[in-house]
Amino acid sequence: MAKTKRNKKLSKSSNEDEDIAESSCKPKSEKDVPKRKASKEALEKKREKNRLNKLKKRQMKRGEIEISTKGKEEALEYLKCWSTDKANWKFMKVRQTWLLKHMFKTTFTDEEFDTLVEYATSIQGNARIKLREQAESVIKDIDEKWTKYDADVQIHTRAQNVVELL
Numbered sequence: 001m002a003k004t005k006r007n008k009k010l011s012k013s014s015n016e017d018e019d020i021a022e023s024s025c026k027p028k029s030e031k032d033v034p035k036r037k038a039s040k041e042a043l044e045k046k047r048e049k050n051r052l053n054k055l056k057k058r059q060m061k062r063g064e065i066e067i068s069t070k071g072k073e074e075a076l077e078y079l080k081c082w083s084t085d086k087a088n089w090k091f092m093k094v095r096q097t098w099l100l101k102h103m104f105k106t107t108f109t110d111e112e113f114d115t116l117v118e119y120a121t122s123i124q125g126n127a128r129i130k131l132r133e134q135a136e137s138v139i140k141d142i143d144e145k146w147t148k149y150d151a152d153v154q155i156h157t158r159a160q161n162v163v164e165l166l
Contacts (some may be wrong), residue, residue, distance in 0.1 A: 002064050075099050076112060096123070100131055103162070104138050104155050113158060121165050128166060135162040 078095035081088065099116060100123075102108075108116060119132055138159040 012046075026035040027121055070097050072102070072107065077111070079119055080117055096127065098125060100134070103131070104159055106135070117158075117162060117165060120162060132163060132166045135166070139163065 014065075075095050077096045078092060078098060099119070103113075103116060103120070120128075123131065136159075138155060142155065142159075
């Protein structure tokens with residue numbers, strides 16, 4: 001009886017070894033195919049998302065869509081705190097970067113822009129140099145276009161003010 005149990009155990013283990021050997025030699029199963037399709041679908045989804053983000057950025061640059069309001073509100077609050085309560089004001093690179101990136105958009109009121117220009121004159125280091133280059137670039141771009149839209153004239157005037165002050 002012991003021999004038969006042992007033989008059964010041996011035959012089971014040899015069958016398992018054969019199954020493992022067969023499975024490693026078999027071509028990829030159909031179960032793997034949906035994974036590849038899913039990854040292709042995920043890749044397509046990612047490409048579409050990137051395409052939409054690029055389109056949104058282009059539209060924002062052209063002024064066709066409004067800049068995110070949350071970032072604008074936080075940046076304007078930072079700027080207001082700088083102008084009114086310097087004792088409690090704390091430098092935040094993210095807010096400064098946002099302000100300088102969107103400085104020449106028409107989304108700022110004249111009062112907000114004046115405060116922003118005051119803030120810009122207090123900026124030091126590389127940010128100041130980059131801001132001046134950005135302002136000169138805006139002036140050059142608008143001069144090359146020779147458009148007389150109100151928004152372009154306002155941006156051009158603002159950029160000239162910044163260059164003069166820096």
